[in-house]
Amino acid sequence: MALKYAVIGTGALGGFYGGKLARSGNDVHFLFRSDYDFVKQHGLSIDSPSGDFHLHDIAAYRNVNDMPQCDVILICLKTIHNSMLGRMLPPLMHKDSLVILIQNGLGIEEDLAKALPNVTIAGGLAFICSNKIGPGHIVHLDYGKLNIGSHNAKDPSILQQVCDDFNQAGIPAEVSPNLLLSRWQKLVWNVPFNGMTVVLNTTTDQLMQNEATRQLAYDMMLEVIAGANQCGVALRESFADKMMELTEQMTPYAPSMKLDYDHKRPMEIGYIYSRPLQTALAAGYEMKKVSVLENQLRFIQDRLIF
Amino acid sequence: MALKYAVIGTGALGGFYGGKLARSGNDVHFLFRSDYDFVKQHGLSIDSPSGDFHLHDIAAYRNVNDMPQCDVILICLKTIHNSMLGRMLPPLMHKDSLVILIQNGLGIEEDLAKALPNVTIAGGLAFICSNKIGPGHIVHLDYGKLNIGSHNAKDPSILQQVCDDFNQAGIPAEVSPNLLLSRWQKLVWNVPFNGMTVVLNTTTDQLMQNEATRQLAYDMMLEVIAGANQCGVALRESFADKMMELTEQMTPYAPSMKLDYDHKRPMEIGYIYSRPLQTALAAGYEMKKVSVLENQLRFIQDRLIF
Numbered sequence: 001m002a003l004k005y006a007v008i009g010t011g012a013l014g015g016f017y018g019g020k021l022a023r024s025g026n027d028v029h030f031l032f033r034s035d036y037d038f039v040k041q042h043g044l045s046i047d048s049p050s051g052d053f054h055l056h057d058i059a060a061y062r063n064v065n066d067m068p069q070c071d072v073i074l075i076c077l078k079t080i081h082n083s084m085l086g087r088m089l090p091p092l093m094h095k096d097s098l099v100i101l102i103q104n105g106l107g108i109e110e111d112l113a114k115a116l117p118n119v120t121i122a123g124g125l126a127f128i129c130s131n132k133i134g135p136g137h138i139v140h141l142d143y144g145k146l147n148i149g150s151h152n153a154k155d156p157s158i159l160q161q162v163c164d165d166f167n168q169a170g171i172p173a174e175v176s177p178n179l180l181l182s183r184w185q186k187l188v189w190n191v192p193f194n195g196m197t198v199v200l201n202t203t204t205d206q207l208m209q210n211e212a213t214r215q216l217a218y219d220m221m222l223e224v225i226a227g228a229n230q231c232g233v234a235l236r237e238s239f240a241d242k243m244m245e246l247t248e249q250m251t252p253y254a255p256s257m258k259l260d261y262d263h264k265r266p267m268e269i270g271y272i273y274s275r276p277l278q279t280a281l282a283a284g285y286e287m288k289k290v291s292v293l294e295n296q297l298r299f300i301q302d303r304l305i306f
Numbered sequence: 307m308a309l310k311y312a313v314i315g316t317g318a319l320g321g322f323y324g325g326k327l328a329r330s331g332n333d334v335h336f337l338f339r340s341d342y343d344f345v346k347q348h349g350l351s352i353d354s355p356s357g358d359f360h361l362h363d364i365a366a367y368r369n370v371n372d373m374p375q376c377d378v379i380l381i382c383l384k385t386i387h388n389s390m391l392g393r394m395l396p397p398l399m400h401k402d403s404l405v406i407l408i409q410n411g412l413g414i415e416e417d418l419a420k421a422l423p424n425v426t427i428a429g430g431l432a433f434i435c436s437n438k439i440g441p442g443h444i445v446h447l448d449y450g451k452l453n454i455g456s457h458n459a460k461d462p463s464i465l466q467q468v469c470d471d472f473n474q475a476g477i478p479a480e481v482s483p484n485l486l487l488s489r490w491q492k493l494v495w496n497v498p499f500n501g502m503t504v505v506l507n508t509t510t511d512q513l514m515q516n517e518a519t520r521q522l523a524y525d526m527m528l529e530v531i532a533g534a535n536q537c538g539v540a541l542r543e544s545f546a547d548k549m550m551e552l553t554e555q556m557t558p559y560a561p562s563m564k565l566d567y568d569h570k571r572p573m574e575i576g577y578i579y580s581r582p583l584q585t586a587l588a589a590g591y592e593m594k595k596v597s598v599l600e601n602q603l604r605f606i607q608d609r610l611i612f
Contacts, residue, residue, distance in 0.1 A: 212604035
């Protein structure tokens with residue numbers, strides 16, 4: 001049976017993933033905020049190296065109460081809005097709905113499970129470069145792979161069905177057998193490069209070219225790996241070398257936190273920095289170098305005018 | 307017998323200290339670089355809350371070879387120029403000359419002793435807010451105290467004589483019984499505030515008002531104190547609390563490294579960061595949070611156009 005999808009947060013991520021699913025024939029319902037009127041009239045445009053396309057008639061909503069109950073709810077918001085999820089999601093859900101948090105950081109699923117105790121939750125890791133450049137206009141630059149892992153699903157087969165839908169839609173997707181491992185793995189890259197591009201107002205390639213920051217990025221990766229291991233998530237140090245090589249090969253890139261900073265939007269410090277630091281510390285390991293970045297980012301954030 | 311002084315580097319520091327000594331009747335010989343022509347013609351002006359004054363006829367030199375041999379040589383250069391001292395100083399020295407390095411950081415005396423093995427060396431710690439605002443024009447803002455400690459003096463009585471001359475000139479000065487302790491103590495303040503005002507492009511008061519950076523400054527102070535203790539220099543953690551209180555009471559202040567950064571001058575990363583880090587590491591302690599600042603500063607420095 002075909003799955004009915006909701007996309008909460010139709011921005012760079014939700015617009016691309018939801019748009020691809022809809023274009024491939026899935027029943028997808030999109031929640032918009034400021035772009036609602038524009039999209040209702042003009043539709044949603046996606047520019048992508050894999051082919052530009054336009055969705056003229058999309059199921060767009062301004063309010064969750066107008067949306068149908070969906071089988072799969074893709075959360076593509078910034079995590080700074082997650083405290084709203086407990087109130088937002090119930091109208092969209094039936095008893096078997098699956099909520100997939102396609103977001104960065106650690107502890108996101110735990111917090112949602114506290115807010116909505118009986119809900120089936122998964123996490124999604126997006127490996128993608130994508131931007132929203134105007135109302136209803138997404139530009140997909142590169143990559144796109146999606147990793148989905150269960151947090152508390154009793155029957156994880158639905159995750160495979162979601163991945164099948166994504167693969168069908170041209171998005172490489174696979175089920176992660178260990179969501180926690182996947183989240184820590186993604187932090188290995190996100191922690192050094194999100195924060196350092198903001199604090200030093202630069203791009204990943206500049207950080208990689210300079211000996212001092214290259215070493216610092218590597219040191220922070222090793223701290224995150226040590227933090228993961230201390231939390232019982234087995235991750236080898238060689239993963240840091242792999243991430244360094246990968247970054248070396250990337251085109252110059254401003255991570256999402258740098259884009260938030262540049263646009264004076266709140267940064268996702270909580271789930272990307274504070275929570276991993278607290279979690280590792282509770283397990284007995286202090287990620288000291290990472291904590292410097294957290295404090296510096298909090299200073300910068302407090303100074304930004306929102 | 308009156309001491310004959312040389313001032314090497316007549317800037318914010320050397321101009322003020324040397325100027326005060328000269329005004330109080332001491333025989334002081336000043337080395338200038340770019341300001342030589344101006345000062346030769348117009349003299350040296352010092353604005354100070356303790357009284358403005360002008361020295362019209364000062365013993366100004368452009369070249370050390372034209373200077374007389376002096377009893378006390380005050381090095382008031384930025385440490386980034388210290389590699390020149392081995393060549394610069396010999397023409398100024400007789401066999402009993404004392405060189406006082408009035409500079410920030412660690413390992414400065416050791417490096418000079420290597421370059422000039424038989425020279426008597428002391429270190430000076432200046433607690434002063436002073437700027438050079440134009441050719442031959444120094445503005446003294448606040449403080450001024452000088453701490454002088456022996457590195458290898460066989461007869462330390464000359465240090466007391468120098469302090470007496472300073473006190474006579476209105477500069478509170480005293481002999482430090484333990485130069486290494488004095489140097490580490492000064493690092494406790496310099497390490498967090500010099501680097502953080504640069505990396506976060508701010509002032510000490512802003513760092514103190516923000517909870518995250520206030521905590522980070524305190525954490526770094528504790529790391530420096532732990533580093534000192536590991537190197538056999540006994541320093542209590544309560545010294546950090548004292549420095550925090552002192553910073554609380556200071557008027558908003560841009561440390562010297564921030565001024566260097568703002569004027570696109572090279573920063574004194576080597577003796578203020580790298581050397582203390584290396585020294586503590588060699589003794590078995592890694593100042594991890596401080597090392598983040600070192601790497602960030604190196605990145606920033608490498609990007610500045612000199």
